[in-house]
Amino acid sequence: MKYTKEQRLDIGRRIYDGGISRYEAAEEYGINEQTARNYMRMYRDANQLPPRQGRRSICAPSFKKAPAELDELKAMTKEELIQELIKAKITEARLKKGYEVKGDGTVILYGNKIIK
Template sequence: MKYTKEQRLDIGRRIYDGEIDCYQAAEEYSINHYTARDYMRLYRDTYQLPKRSAATHTCKSVSTPLAANSQASLQEYQEMTKEELIQALIQARITEARLKKGYEVKGDGSIIQYSNKNTK
């Protein structure tokens, strides 16, 4: 859908002022979120306004439950001792190497094969 310059400036103003973010604007106006971001930049440049700082930037990624989970994981890591952190790091590196080779070992010892390619 094509919007006039005034409509684009209005969408940009709403994003710049923080009424909506780029993703909400994209959904509401049936446009791509990059287009919504460009409308905000058009508004900012037209009225020679300062750039928004990263803390108040309204086009950042959508918050997911995974982000909340990573905060809980971070809290767990902060409570670990040095030895426990070293063990967690070793386990993470082992898991990463196994995934690169195409398999995963579950807690009960069962192996899940992701790839049948020969690694040689």
């Protein structure tokens, strides 16, 4: 998608000011992340600004939840939220140990072997 010089500078300003990362800008505007980086540099050069400080990690995971999941969680009572948290902690612990529990927990699956 083609953007005017003013639009490119605006995208670059948002990235430079830390409003969004270049990866978020790439996704939002449908451009490559290197193009978003170039827009940020274009903005910086046009305004004679120093290189940006306090860089965020490139591999920083995005913890955005899908809106449907968020609405579902907001609708739950406190007790339901506690139960979901307990289930998530149990699942996490089981995955760390390397096995999966099927059904009610009487059958444990280690890799490809089933143990009762």
